[in-house]
Amino acid sequence: MDKERIIHRICALHETCPGNIVTEKEAISPELIGLNIFGEPLVGFASATDELFEAFKNSDIVGPWFLSPTEWLPEAKTVISLFFPYTEAVKSANRKATTHPAAEWLHGRIEGQAYLLKLIESLKKWFDDNDIKTCVPITDQRFEVVVAGNNFKQYSCVTADTFSSNWSERHVAYIAGLGTFGLSKGLITEKGMAGRFISIIVSKELAADPRPYTGIYDHCNRCGACVKRCPAQAISLAEGKDHNLCGAWLSKMGNLFKPRYGCGLCQTGVPCESAIPRKRRT
Numbered sequence: 001m002d003k004e005r006i007i008h009r010i011c012a013l014h015e016t017c018p019g020n021i022v023t024e025k026e027a028i029s030p031e032l033i034g035l036n037i038f039g040e041p042l043v044g045f046a047s048a049t050d051e052l053f054e055a056f057k058n059s060d061i062v063g064p065w066f067l068s069p070t071e072w073l074p075e076a077k078t079v080i081s082l083f084f085p086y087t088e089a090v091k092s093a094n095r096k097a098t099t100h101p102a103a104e105w106l107h108g109r110i111e112g113q114a115y116l117l118k119l120i121e122s123l124k125k126w127f128d129d130n131d132i133k134t135c136v137p138i139t140d141q142r143f144e145v146v147v148a149g150n151n152f153k154q155y156s157c158v159t160a161d162t163f164s165s166n167w168s169e170r171h172v173a174y175i176a177g178l179g180t181f182g183l184s185k186g187l188i189t190e191k192g193m194a195g196r197f198i199s200i201i202v203s204k205e206l207a208a209d210p211r212p213y214t215g216i217y218d219h220c221n222r223c224g225a226c227v228k229r230c231p232a233q234a235i236s237l238a239e240g241k242d243h244n245l246c247g248a249w250l251s252k253m254g255n256l257f258k259p260r261y262g263c264g265l266c267q268t269g270v271p272c273e274s275a276i277p278r279k280r281r282t
């Protein structure tokens with residue numbers, strides 16, 4: 001089994017796995033029946049022993065609760081990271097939003113995530129059938145969310161008194177060569193930031209993809225568009241993102257749109273929404 005076959009399998013599952021289309025039962029309103037949530041994925045491969053996994057345990061980066069691939073799966077050789085960009089229908093609806101998220105975005109956040117869990121389970125089963133051991137950290141019973149302190153400096157993607165977890169999809173995607181962080185703390189891939197990540201650890205040795213960047217913010221041009229888009233004033237060019245303000249806004253959206261929640265205004269209507277933005281002239 002090689003990388004090409006795995007990517008082919010992921011794309012085939014994406015074509016056939018149910019859940020990427022909003023059903024009549026799920027739809028917030030009739031015009032959303034049939035909404036396609038995700039487009040074609042990007043796939044990145046990282047070595048399970050990449051030194052960055054251990055580095056993320058550092059209190060200055062993520063924290064000691066971060067579990068490395070071999071702690072999740074002792075036989076781990078490779079981590080496969082998947083980015084599913086939202087479709088134009090989901091992104092364009094949220095682009096028009098100025099305060100509250102579009103219904104399409106709420107579907108992407110909730111039904112979209114449910115779909116990714118189904119897809120990754122199907123992928124896991126396929127590896128199992130091929131005698132390859134696997135672990136999907138976010139569905140593993142050891143996965144946990146922890147309350148983090150003010151100890152995230154270098155990679156400050158989670159900040160003071162906010163929540164973190166013992167596996168981070170965006171950090172994994174960074175290691176797998178899929179992209180770098182933006183001011184709004186999303187990961188900017190070649191298909192932009194608006195979408196969702198998921199990953200699987202496998203016991204099969206596969207060549208790691210190169211990281212076509214050197215700095216964690218290489219793709220962000222600091223244009224400040226996400227600062228203007230944020231309805232909670234949670235982002236600033238000087239301070240970056242305040243996760244407490246963002247979290248409070250998301251809770252408010254959760255109360256308003258129960259059982260769904262979301263926002264994502266900083267990921268839509270910005271130059272890094274669907275592509276790596278152009279560097280600004282200095």
Ligand code: SF4
Pocket residue numbers: 182183184185219220221222223224225226227270271272277
């Ligand atoms: S909108 Fe501009 S400043 Fe914000 S993350 Fe994207 S590129 Fe960076």
Ligand code: SF4
Pocket residue numbers: 184229230231232233234235241245246247249250263264265266267
């Ligand atoms: S998700 Fe919403 S509240 Fe949070 S930083 Fe982005 S725009 Fe602001």
